[in-house]
Amino acid sequence: MFYWGYSxxxxxxxxxxxxxxxxxxxxxxxxxxVVLWVRGKFNPSPANWREWLVSLYRMYLAPIPRFLVLAALFIWLILETLLSYPHFxxxxxxxxxxSAYGYRIAVDSNYDWGQDLKRLVKYADENQIPKVSLDFFGGGSPRYYLGDRFEPWWSAQGPASGYFAISATFLQGAMGRTAPGFIRNxxxxxxxxxxYQPIGRAGYSIFIYKLP
Structure with a gap:
């Protein structure tokens, strides 16, 4: 509790x-x-056969719906993990x-660490994009991966033209709800x-636009 309180x-x-x-x-x-919730209750000293049957029901049949709930949650967890690969x-x-809308809750290291830069390169290759203006959040080098197709861009430069891509962290920083006391320039x-609406995404963390 102390650790959580401090955090x-x-x-x-x-x-x-x-x-x-x-x-x-x-x-x-x-x-x-969970074990206490699922585990059935057995009466070790039933007074008659009716209590014995009730005890058997409570021990073996009553917990079945709870086991099914746990099994469904477990299967959901496994499927969600498999389906999210490789965008962990x-x-x-x-x-x-x-995952498609998680950026609305939190970005930065919770969602976007620049992990989709190579997927942006793949998108540009597949769509034969000759130039992409990019506001990228991450440690990778867009110039290294995109070469001459990369045009660094940010909001203050004004409207981009053609293909424009922006990391979720910068997009939310610009358009998301601000924290109390924070003033956005x-x-x-x-x-x-x-x-404008994005025409595609590289992974989940880079939004791609086609601008006039």
Missing amino acids: LRSPLNIGIRHVLPTFPFIYLLISRE ISYYNELADG PEDAYEWLSS
Whole structure:
């Protein structure tokens, strides 16, 4: 509790990984409660055959729906993991509208670490794009992978033309709801992009537009 309390009060909030050390203990506590919830109740000293039948029902039949719920959740977890491959960094479960919309909740290391740069290159190759203006968030080098097709871009430069790509972190930083007390500079707001919809995505973390 102290660790969680300190994490919640800390001004540094860049990902759930900061509370990962507490997860094993949470799993242990949850596992115990799940076992108690599922396990049937057996009366070791039934007074008559009716109580004996009721005890058998509570022990073996009553827990079946709970086992089915757990099995469904387990299968859901396995399928979600398999279907999210290889986009694990951008993964959000269905309760958060899935990986495609997880950027609306949190970006940066929770969603976008520049992992889709090579997928942007693949998209450009497959669609024979000669030039792409790019506002990229990550440690990779767009110039290295895209070569002369790369044109560095950002909001203050004004409207781009042709193909424009932007990382989810920068897109949300420009268009997402701001935190209390945070003032977004108008030149950083990508107002000229707000009336357009992306025509595609490289992975989940890079949005691709076709502008006039």
